[in-house]
Amino acid sequence: MSAFKRKRGGQGAVGKKAKKAKVVADRDGAPSETEQGTKNEVTVPAPVSSGKWTNKERVLIFSSRGINFRTRHLMQDLRTMMPHSKADTKMDRKDKLFVVNEVCEIKNCNKCLFFEAKKKQDLYMWIANSPHGPSAKFLVQNIHTLAELKMTGNCLKGSRPLLSFDPKFDKEPQFALLKELFIQTFSTPHYHPKSQPFVDHVYTFTIADNRIWFRNYQIIEEDASLVEIGPRFVLNLIKVFQGSFGGPTLYENPDFKSPNMVKPSSCLLKLYAWYFCK
Amino acid sequence: MCKENLPYLCALGSDPGPCAVRLSVPSSSNSQSRTDSPGLAQVWPRRAQRSGCGCGCGGTDADIGTFLSVARHQNVWILLFVLDSKVGRPRDVTSSPREPLRTCEQERLPSTAAFSFFTFSAHSHLPSHSGLMVVDSGTMEPAEEQQQEQEEEEEEEEEEMLGLDSEEENSEMSDDELQEAFASGLLKPGMNVLVDQPKKHVNNVEGMKQCLADFRKDLPWVERLVLTNPPAEDVLSQAEGKVPKPANGDVNADDDFQREMFFYRQAQATVLEALPLLSKHGIATKRPEDYFAEMAKSDQHMQKIRKKLISKQMILEKSEKAKKLREQRKFGKKVQVEVIQKRQKEKKAMMTAVKRYQKGMTDKLEFLEGDKKQPGKDSAQGSKKAAAKKGPNAKRKFKDQKFGFGGKKSGKKWNTKESFNDVSSFRAKVANAKGGKKGKGGKQNKRPGKSVRKKMKGRS
Numbered sequence: 001m002s003a004f005k006r007k008r009g010g011q012g013a014v015g016k017k018a019k020k021a022k023v024v025a026d027r028d029g030a031p032s033e034t035e036q037g038t039k040n041e042v043t044v045p046a047p048v049s050s051g052k053w054t055n056k057e058r059v060l061i062f063s064s065r066g067i068n069f070r071t072r073h074l075m076q077d078l079r080t081m082m083p084h085s086k087a088d089t090k091m092d093r094k095d096k097l098f099v100v101n102e103v104c105e106i107k108n109c110n111k112c113l114f115f116e117a118k119k120k121q122d123l124y125m126w127i128a129n130s131p132h133g134p135s136a137k138f139l140v141q142n143i144h145t146l147a148e149l150k151m152t153g154n155c156l157k158g159s160r161p162l163l164s165f166d167p168k169f170d171k172e173p174q175f176a177l178l179k180e181l182f183i184q185t186f187s188t189p190h191y192h193p194k195s196q197p198f199v200d201h202v203y204t205f206t207i208a209d210n211r212i213w214f215r216n217y218q219i220i221e222e223d224a225s226l227v228e229i230g231p232r233f234v235l236n237l238i239k240v241f242q243g244s245f246g247g248p249t250l251y252e253n254p255d256f257k258s259p260n261m262v263k264p265s266s267c268l269l270k271l272y273a274w275y276f277c278k
Numbered sequence: 279m280c281k282e283n284l285p286y287l288c289a290l291g292s293d294p295g296p297c298a299v300r301l302s303v304p305s306s307s308n309s310q311s312r313t314d315s316p317g318l319a320q321v322w323p324r325r326a327q328r329s330g331c332g333c334g335c336g337g338t339d340a341d342i343g344t345f346l347s348v349a350r351h352q353n354v355w356i357l358l359f360v361l362d363s364k365v366g367r368p369r370d371v372t373s374s375p376r377e378p379l380r381t382c383e384q385e386r387l388p389s390t391a392a393f394s395f396f397t398f399s400a401h402s403h404l405p406s407h408s409g410l411m412v413v414d415s416g417t418m419e420p421a422e423e424q425q426q427e428q429e430e431e432e433e434e435e436e437e438e439m440l441g442l443d444s445e446e447e448n449s450e451m452s453d454d455e456l457q458e459a460f461a462s463g464l465l466k467p468g469m470n471v472l473v474d475q476p477k478k479h480v481n482n483v484e485g486m487k488q489c490l491a492d493f494r495k496d497l498p499w500v501e502r503l504v505l506t507n508p509p510a511e512d513v514l515s516q517a518e519g520k521v522p523k524p525a526n527g528d529v530n531a532d533d534d535f536q537r538e539m540f541f542y543r544q545a546q547a548t549v550l551e552a553l554p555l556l557s558k559h560g561i562a563t564k565r566p567e568d569y570f571a572e573m574a575k576s577d578q579h580m581q582k583i584r585k586k587l588i589s590k591q592m593i594l595e596k597s598e599k600a601k602k603l604r605e606q607r608k609f610g611k612k613v614q615v616e617v618i619q620k621r622q623k624e625k626k627a628m629m630t631a632v633k634r635y636q637k638g639m640t641d642k643l644e645f646l647e648g649d650k651k652q653p654g655k656d657s658a659q660g661s662k663k664a665a666a667k668k669g670p671n672a673k674r675k676f677k678d679q680k681f682g683f684g685g686k687k688s689g690k691k692w693n694t695k696e697s698f699n700d701v702s703s704f705r706a707k708v709a710n711a712k713g714g715k716k717g718k719g720g721k722q723n724k725r726p727g728k729s730v731r732k733k734m735k736g737r738s
Contacts, residue, residue, distance in 0.1 A: 055497060055501050080574050081574060129493060133489075133492075133493050134489050134493060146574065146575060147579070149582065149583050149586045152583050152587070154573050154574060154575045154580055155573065155574050156565070156571055156572070156573060156574070157571070157572045157573055157574045158572075160503060160561075161503065162503050162504075162505065162548055162549065162552050163502070163503060163504045163505070164505055164506075164507065164544055164545055164547075164548035165504065165505070165506040165507075166506070166508075166544065167506055167507070167508050169506065170506065173483050173486040173487055173490070174481075174486055176486075176490055177486050177489060177490045177493070179506075180490060180493060180494055181493075183502055183504050184495065187501070187502045187503060187504065189501065190500055190501045196571060197561070197562070198561075198562055198563060198564070198565050199503065199552075199556060199561055199562075199563050200563055200565070202545050202548055202549055202552075204541050204544050204545045204548070206529075206540065206541055206544060208529045208531040208537060208540075209531030209532075211531070213531075213537075213541065215541045215545070217542070217545045219549055219563055222553060222563070222564070224510075224545075224546040224549040224550045224553075226542060226545055226546060226549070229574065229575075239480075240486070242485060242489055248482075248485070249480045249482075250480065250482045250485045250486045250489060251480060251481055251482065251486060252479040252480045252481070253479070254479040
């Protein structure tokens with residue numbers, strides 16, 4: 001069993017299953033039976049090996065400096081959930097944003113999820129199609145990670161998700177564009193070598209209050225009883241660009257209020273400070 | 279800030295009334311318009327001069343304060359200057375700073391609170407879009423509100439102001455003109471600022487559609503596993519007959535429970551729709567029992583979750599138990615109280631029965647047997663019946679006998695045959711008792727006399 005050569009698109013998954021069976025075997029001491037058991041059972045789907053991985057999507061998930069623990073955990077959770085993702089080191093904020101494109105190219109990724117933390121308070125997320133395609137910038141709020149004890153569901157690591165969208169996504173052009181971006185970024189390609197062949201969780205993207213709400217549920221029963229796995233977050237669209245991390249602006253959200261605007265300007269603050277100190 | 283940008287300013291005071299302040303500048307563009315204005319040598323620092331009081335005090339040019347600083351905020355220049363300590367509201371200032379102040383009816387502003395906001399636009403050819411406010415801590419808020427109000431009226435006023443200004447530039451601004459302008463409503467108190475056009479937000483629909491067309495990938499459903507659907511029917515709330523959601527499907531983002539249920543039902547609808555499709559493509563959603571693979575959350579983490587859930591349940595159970603116990607105790611107390619009351623009632627009934635027997639109203643000793651024959655209620659009723667049966671008591675009888683049925687029986691025969699044979703007044707007990715109680719029954723108390731008690735005391 002260990003002599004199986006693990007090939008992409010070859011006998012890879014069978015080898016993987018065999019490896020797991022071997023681990024069990026060390027405890028039980030009955031390796032062959034388990035393996036035969038999995039092969040004999042009808043419900044086990046065709047292993048990943050029997051299909052060719054054609055949809056080559058790779059997502060680069062990384063962040064800038066100055067993120068806090070919640071953001072870091074969110075990033076790790078996304079990497080866990082998406083087997084077609086790659087990680088990279090933190091980017092210096094001194095570099096301009098188009099440098100991200102180069103990083104993507106080096107890593108051979110065609111999608112990118114970039115988290116940017118400003119003033120140690122606000123978290124911005126860029127989602128981009130790396131060389132030419134559109135990109136969008138969001139303000140991320142209400143982050144809850146996988147590790148929260150209220151999220152009681154669990155799923156296979158690397159299993160393929162179902163994606164569920166609100167019908168409102170088809171009504172406006174910017175949402176339609178975002179929907180396509182989300183689909184291509186978040187859906188795990190079929191027969192990806194790190195993916196599991198079962199479909200046991202579902203992502204939902206809903207539009208409410210002019211924001212996009214993301215949830216992740218585990219499918220427990222065939223009658224569609226669900227339990228939340230996490231993570232969960234809320235995206236507030238800022239801008240959609242035609243290019244990747246730049247280019248002409250295609251859409252600007254009129255309802256978006258920058259967190260900076262809520263705070264008074266430094267000039268007025270100085271005046272008030274002078275007055276009160278006098 | 280260069281000299282040319284400091285224009286001639288027509289400034290107006292805050293709500294109580296208008297006032298004007300002129301900022302004297304030796305700028306070339308404006309100097310010819312005011313031939314007899316006193317020119318000051320330097321622009322900075324600037325002594326602000328006030329040219330006339332709008333409320334009619336009759337004050338003329340006077341120094342009122344010193345500049346401190348300047349700043350620009352969103353197309354508005356803000357100059358800070360401090361009014362002189364002897365200056366109250368500008369209207370209070372008299373003709374020259376050296377003369378003692380002539381006060382107006384309004385009260386004077388304390389010097390510590392006196393500083394002013396002074397604004398003017400960057401366009402030097404539109405000088406009079408500014409207002410002077412003398413602000414103290416109390417009135418700071420309303421002035422700013424006024425500024426917002428003024429902003430809308432700004433546009434309309436511009437034309438009139440322009441016309442007015444061209445006149446004024448030629449002639450020196452006088453109090454009367456200002457008064458007229460204010461009266462006619464052209465010049466309003468508060469800050470007048472230029473307002474930007476509302477920001478236009480990019481919405482390049484065509485561009486987006488084009489981009490989408492370029493970017494879109496047409497892949498079989500199996501690759502992407504995408505479904506778009508509205509949420510499933512809310513079976514529970516319909517069963518309970520609750521009010522249905524708004525028909526347009528807009529969920530209230532603030533109502534947490536409703537919102538989460540909306541998302542949940544959306545996911546449910548997707549799953550229900552997707553399962554047959556998945557089975558058609560041969561993709562399973564259920565994994566077999568012995569399929570061991572790495573999970574997104576580690577086993578350790580799931581243990582923690584389980585423990586937390588169990589502890590929550592325990593807490594709930596404990597609180598339930600405690601509640602029940604409290605209820606029981608209350609109930610027990612109630613029961614106890616009832617039992618005590620019942621006993622007291624019985625005792626009372628017994629005592630009354632005994633007393634009745636003692637007084638001779640009844641010669642039955644059935645009350646001694648207790649509850650066996652008669653429960654408490656019956657005995658009370660029984661005695662009542664007996665009393666009722668006896669009819670009127672002895673006193674009544676005697677009185678009837680003496681006075682009833684027509685009055686005195688005097689002069690009538692007595693010791694007749696009938697009265698002799700009448701033995702109704704015979705009391706056997708009394709007749710047969712030998713040496714029983716005398717009169718009231720002799721001594722009610724059995725207490726021995728003093729000598730006997732002394733003897734007893736001595737003995738013991």
